[in-house]
Amino acid sequence: MCRSIKTLRPPYTETVTEEDVRAAALQFVRKISGFRAPAAHNAEAFDRAVEAITRASEELLGALEVRGSR
DSSP states (O other), rough: OOTTOOSSSSTTSOOOHHHHHHHHHHHHHHHHHHHHSSGGGGHHHHHHHHHHHHHHHHHHHHOOOOOTTO
């Protein structure tokens, strides 16, 4: 997997910004697509994937329960 994607949940990271989540989503899409920057004809699909993964990641992080955090 992408070594540059950091864990975004406590206790590994206390505060996570929208930019952190989007950066991780972008790295993921780059990895699975094989494109650092897509060609113009693939840009819309690439951007949609980044947004979808960002939303899914935010949903996941919001739903996780970390033991001992209460």
